Amino acid sequence: MPVLLAPEQAPSLTNLLANVNTAGLNTFIADNSQPDPIIQGIGSLQQAGPNEISFLSNPRLKAELDRCKAAVVIVPPEVFEALKDRDLSYRLVKCDQPYLLYALLAQWFDRHRISRLPSGVHPTAVIHSSAQLESNVHIGPHCVVEADARIGSGSRLGPGCVVGEKSVLGHDCLLHARVTIYHGVQIGSRAILHSGSVIGADGFGFAPDPSSQGAWAKIAQLGGVHIGDDVEIGANTTVDRGALDDTVIGNGVKLDNQIMIAHNVHIGDHTAMAACVGVAGSTVIGKRCTIGGAAMLSGHITLGDDVHVSGGTAITSNVAQPGRYTGVYPFAEHVQWQKNAAVISQLSQLRRRVRACEKNQD
Template identity: 55%
Template sequence: MPILLDPARAPTLARLLQETDTTGLDWRLDPAGAGERAIAGIAALEHAGAQELAFIANPRYQDQLAGAQAGAVIVTDAVARAHREAGGNAVLVVCADPYLMYARVGLWFERQRRDTPPGQVHPSAVIAADAVLDPTASVGPLAVIEPGARIGAGAVIGAGCMIGRGCQIGPDSLLHPRVTLYAGVRVGARAVIHSGAVLGADGFGFAPDSTRAKGAWTRIPQFGGVCIGDDVDIGANTTIDRGALDDTVIGNGVKLDNQIMIAHNCQVGDHTAMAACVGIAGSTTIGSRCMIAGAAMIGGHLRIGDDVFVSGATAVFSNLEKPGRYTGIFPGTEHREWERNAVAVRHLADLARRVKALEKKG
């Protein structure tokens, strides 16, 4: 378990909850007077000590509450009642959605730990004279900010980031070290972009050009941009290419894990989440609130509707308009069993034909 705060700087439970952003969440402390204890961190229930806050997201684990050492535990009302009926005396933060409450408290701790003071620009950064930085924006060592870029209030540009000509970065966005934004990329408010991400590289477009050589290609210049909405998270080494003529567009609240590839002219709807290693080929439109599980691959020029769930490692080569879950994976088994079945797959059309013949005969 990490130590989140020096215990000497730990807030009281009451102050912690008061300073946590609980917008939209109802919560109460039980017993109400237990707010004076100091809380220095967050931990899993089984490891949490007297200065740590824990949570139970799944009522199945409510029995663990009896022996818990945690300073306080976030639970649902039902878990709280069962605990009190069983004579339990744990300090409880009662809330309809303990996991979300835990996330919100976690964000409070994260803010305390943030390294970069607002408005600090490291002298080794190379910043164009006409770039416009809000006075509360920070820039890390050896970052490069090119002419005409605009960095919003409270934004943090990490060490070694490359911010191209005319980029716009919204307020309170955090670029971790070593992010590249090509010219003209626009990022909304409160983005989190991780190291190695590349936004705005050229889309992959080439015209066959036999005037040069048999099979040769001529590059199609990519004049479109990349437009990222508000509250977007982008993982390490993820790439989002600029459009050919129009923009590649990532909606509000989209969450992208590491090593995702989004090709030129894709559009991703609000609050869609993609796990690591997903690839989306060019000009595909993905709806809102989709979940694309790890290593799924989606072909180009497709339409994926709202609320679609694509299973991990599934390749999609047709439109998926209807909400629901879609899957296509060869089931993994012991190698010898796979070998036998794989041979049979190679003759499956023939097998189907033979079954038809048997049926006719029969």
């Protein structure tokens, strides 16, 4: 459950909006004559209580406005116009991007509800004498920072993180508990890495050894991983190091949980991937793409900018044009599925039969 701030720590509505960067958002508080409400938290239209702020971003939820118990609701201009003269139990805030304003407010409440990790190195952490810790870093219990690694100023490592030899973190990064960074990995500033993520494990490369009955010779993975600024990486996601060159993740890329990025993949700036996606080796993905959950991208292919892949879709060849691409087998009641699936293995034959019918009719 979301924690409410104590009333004495909670801001007034005016102060709250002044404390987040609403530049460019066209925000307007209705009815300034009323007293300035104290805002202890932020909630959904359905759940927000009388000391919370809420928002309407999805027009399908408009009906919830009638039942909403929040103190304040952020609405888009057209809804504001429709409601502004009605007698409402909540204050209105007009904003042309309510969802973005919600994001900023949620960030503000998040910063104020959890103890900020203090600067300092926990005595149980093991820091190599050649590692560089810049100012104001937090290194949690049982962390390990290996030789020649560098942790940028303001970065915070939760319990049990490992940063390998010669790896570099930029400034103001947040590693939650138990993140593993192998040697030779470069990560930019303001990264957020979640627990269980592993950056820089060996790419999967083996040469068949014809002399030895099916045995594989390991191809040592000599490349690294290069991650830009403002990247978020989800829990238990893995990003492998390159074979010879680097695996590259651009600025502002967002990866959800349990994603697998294979060696030598390149991901363009601001591309976002939902959970359970797999990207095979050497594939290149453009900028501003979105990849739906559990989609799979084959190796050695190229996706252009602004390509949107639906969840569960296997992309097996290049996609040059922007647009949305899908390939999901439709589900059905099991018995119905069995009947239709049986035809799939005869489809090319069925097409031949249709051709024959057509010819007979000519």
